[in-house]
Amino acid sequence: MNTNDPLILMVEDDPLLSDLVALKLKDKQIPVSHAVTGEAALEFLKQERKPDLILLDIRLPGIDGFGVLEQIRANEATKNIPVIIFSNFGEESDKAKAEALGATKFVVKVSLSLEEVANLVKEQLKIAG
């Protein structure tokens, strides 16, 4: 893996969903790292190589997505990483909370196709078509 290649971290407790996203993004030559819990995600972020984009679910075992986001933004080393909240709860209150904590974007998983997920990621990473 080239260090210039973009790196994505997907924090998702459903392995099938993250595998599907990874498979799709693999087509587009975008590698995806995967964390199942909030704690694992925070552990991952301690690495030298920081991800270029984080897809973050809200409902997670242990620390939830909001907690993870809060810590990402509190940490000098990670506070500038774009975070897309990738949830199945699209209530206004969730959106408002995510925005207040500094989420870059808020999407409801089920409303997107895999193609749209891929486009969204590319758009964030500023990779053309």
Add this chain to the structure above:
Amino acid sequence: MNPTVKNRSVLSLRNIFIFNVICITAAAVYIIFSFFDRVPFDKPIYTAVLLFLIILNIGSYAYLWRQKDSLSLSSQIMLTVWFWIVIWFWIFSAPFFLAVMNIDSLQLRWSAFTFIWEVPILGGSVVIICYYLFRPLQRFLDQKKEDFSEEEAAKLYRLSIRYPLYVGWILFSASVFGYFIGALQEYFFAAMSNTEMIKNILAGFVTFTFVSLICYVSAEYLIEPVRTRLAELTDEKDRQRTRLSVRMIFIFGLIVAGALLMMQLAVINSLQAIIRGGLVQNIEQDVARNSWESSAIKNFAQFSQVNRSNVTQNDFSEESRAYLMSHSSGVIHDLSNEPKLIGFFTDRNTQSKSVAVLYLDSFYNQVWSTLPATLFGALFVLFAGVGLVMVATRALTRSVKVLIEGIHALQDDPGAAIPRLGSNDEIEELSVALSYFVRQSQRADQAKNDFIAVASHQLRTPLAAMKWTLELLTQDAKEGMQKEILERGTSAVKNMENIAEGLLLSVRVMNGLSDNHLKEVPFSPLLDQAIKLVTPLAEKKSIDFTTSVSENLPTIMMDEEHMLWANQNLLDNAIKYTLSGGKVSLSAIQEGDHIKVSVTDSGIGISPEDQAHMFEKFFRAQKAVETSPDGSGLGLSIVKAIIEAHGGQIDFVSKLGEGTTFTYTLPINASISKYDKIKLS
């Protein structure tokens, strides 16, 4: 011919009526003959005549009532009113009259005659008026429900509320009139004394207030089934409710008046008896002392001494003379029909029986002079009584009114609470019980909404997994059978997603618009956004999609997400149910203080049978299912809920095979507070 049918026709309403008329006329003729001393007439004969007529009438009524169901409403009312008139005037009023009145034979004949002619003539007029009064309602019963518009039904419903009261009032007026005529007859032809006249009129008042009341209640009872039928056709708001307080005041007023009049009657009667007794005693004592001139009674009565054996034909009628011979005291009438009080005594000097006669006119004047005070007292008691009843009734109905308002508020806003009454009575108990059930139902409703919301959320993760899996598989699948099946699977998953999303949205809309979602949103850009979202779909089906949105539509206070969804859904449907190459158009204009949006398509249209159900949850028209199998049937119900939550209205016109136009209007200036109240049931 069937013999039973023939038999029945002999006892028809008409024949029974004729038979009754003949019997009553015969009784009246008998009394007329008695005036000329052609036939005997006294209290026992009168009682027998009354008894005969009562049995005849009750028998006829009972027979006809058995076939009640085959009788028209008008006939039922007519029969019942007649029945009560007979019962009250012949069973109660006539014997009551005989019991309390001091009348001689001539007066008895006249009063009997009055009772016999007045009841059929006036009562007959009343029942005929009632018969015609109820004809409009009868026509309603005779015709099919469908022939009546809601407006006509509402009008008839209002009539059905008023008619029983009319029956009461007509009867009341007729009785007052009848008693007036009767009193004139007694006064002019039978020389009824003034005190007896007052008693007669008071007894009359008691009778006809009660007969009117009982006829009113009977008419209410008979009309109830018709009213229920009418109520089914009438919108609840158009119904005029019978006011509990009006009824109570009416009934209590009658009771107070009745009690008052009975009291009057008793007072006057006993006054008469006391004075008469006292006077006779005085006469006897004074005459015994042989000191007529010094008598106290001289102050208010003229008297003369007549030797019992010398009672002449010139002074008294045959009847009075017979009375004088056999009684020791009483009231009689002389030949000029002047009432006189008589008392007998044995003259101490001559030892012969003598009669003292007092002319009562001056004494009656004394009674008359107390009349203003009596009337004043009576009126005071009447008004005070009715006033107290009104206060009591208002106290009662006020709580009921608060309760009714609370229930109405609940119809507009299912989240509202039943107000606390604080009246500390049975009605408050009722309100507490009602509050309990309302809260239970609100909780159940909330639990249902929460359940749907959670279930729909939970479905999202597996749905996303299925959707994405199918997407990846389809992407790599070979053209042909495999790909087609995968695409059909994708479509099924998409449908499931729509259902889950629809349920979630409907729960959100049902929970009401919350303030923090409401903001001022310019309407034109919102529509542009919806147009943009559906344009690819229209292009894919090569549908001629035209839009005409006024540029400067005003901003509207709204839940933007919901409103966008509603517009998108209307357009989506129009495109979905229009075949390739068809036309879909959207127009939005401002009309006064409303925005009017129409979505027209040249699609499959909606059959007349399906049109009534279009806004029902999960309803899908037959044609729609054939054209596009993957629909949830939730969309339009939610669209309607959203538009109505914003104070608007939605409707459609459609012709099967030609197309449909959905049109909704939204008020521009609806205030936020109005939104708070509008929630969905």
